[in-house]
Amino acid sequence: MNTRTPLIAGNWKMNLTLKEAETLAKAVAETATRYTDRDVLIYPTFLQFTQAAKIAQGSRVALGVQNCSAEKDGAFTGEISASQAKEAGAQFVLIGHSERRHILKESDAFLKQKVERVLEQNLMCMLCVGETLAERESGHAEAVVLGQLNAALGQLAPQLWKNIAIAYEPVWAIGTGKNATPDDAQAMHAAIRRRVSELNQDIAPQLRILYGGSVKPDNIGALMGKADIDGALVGGASLKAESFAELVKNAK
Numbered sequence: 001m002n003t004r005t006p007l008i009a010g011n012w013k014m015n016l017t018l019k020e021a022e023t024l025a026k027a028v029a030e031t032a033t034r035y036t037d038r039d040v041l042i043y044p045t046f047l048q049f050t051q052a053a054k055i056a057q058g059s060r061v062a063l064g065v066q067n068c069s070a071e072k073d074g075a076f077t078g079e080i081s082a083s084q085a086k087e088a089g090a091q092f093v094l095i096g097h098s099e100r101r102h103i104l105k106e107s108d109a110f111l112k113q114k115v116e117r118v119l120e121q122n123l124m125c126m127l128c129v130g131e132t133l134a135e136r137e138s139g140h141a142e143a144v145v146l147g148q149l150n151a152a153l154g155q156l157a158p159q160l161w162k163n164i165a166i167a168y169e170p171v172w173a174i175g176t177g178k179n180a181t182p183d184d185a186q187a188m189h190a191a192i193r194r195r196v197s198e199l200n201q202d203i204a205p206q207l208r209i210l211y212g213g214s215v216k217p218d219n220i221g222a223l224m225g226k227a228d229i230d231g232a233l234v235g236g237a238s239l240k241a242e243s244f245a246e247l248v249k250n251a252k
């Protein structure tokens with residue numbers, strides 16, 4: 001038995017109207033009260049964040065932002081800083097989502113700077129890692145994922161590791177309906193934990209590693225049954241109150 005509390009996170013991406021976001025945040029707060037042995041987290045858009053945070057206040061739902069700047073403050077039009085996210089009530093910042101790595105071309109070096117900004121604010125950093133289909137098919141999946149991990153966290157000071165969570169999201173499984181088999185996901189999670197253990201032996205058994213990529217109410221149970229899968233980062237299925245409630249319920 002490990003002591004890692006399961007964490008179910010909904011990444012709302014660039015979806016929902018403000019009204020829909022408010023309704024969903026209320027429903028998620030109700031769901032979270034029913035399952036007190038697992039943690040629940042939502043990542044609304046920046047513009048929905050304040051309302052969602054107000055609704056979630058006093059509930060068991062944690063709030064996160066989907067991104068932040070690599071800079072502390074200043075003339076960076078369109079960006080928000082980690083300190084602003086903290087001021088608005090964020091506890092988590094998602095860094096390195098594959099949509100940002102691949103569509104917005106965020107590099108490993110750039111993401112490392114973002115991790116630093118997040119940790120300076122004593123926020124939780126959820127680092128996303130994951131290989132493309134071509135990388136998996138050519139047998140490089142583990143090297144790619146561990147490379148991303150090393151680049152962002154390889155030089156992290158020991159005391160900062162307690163503020164890290166990792167989300168393994170194979171790029172080919174995101175929004176495609178194809179998910180990694182529980183055994184394949186487990187193999188990668190175990191590899192990640194082994195590498196973290198080389199970097200920080202004490203933290204590795206406590207570090208939460210989430211799986212993401214077409215997680216649905218009917219496959220989350222088998223994924224969560226694996227030794228090193230500690231939760232899920234969910235896109236599409238987190239956008240409907242009923243399916244998110246089912247996800248949380250089935251996340252044993």
Ligand code: 13P
Nearest residue numbers: 011174175213214235236
């Ligand atoms: P889907 O659950 O829609 O595949 O998205 C996964 C994801 O990218 C979560 O961050």
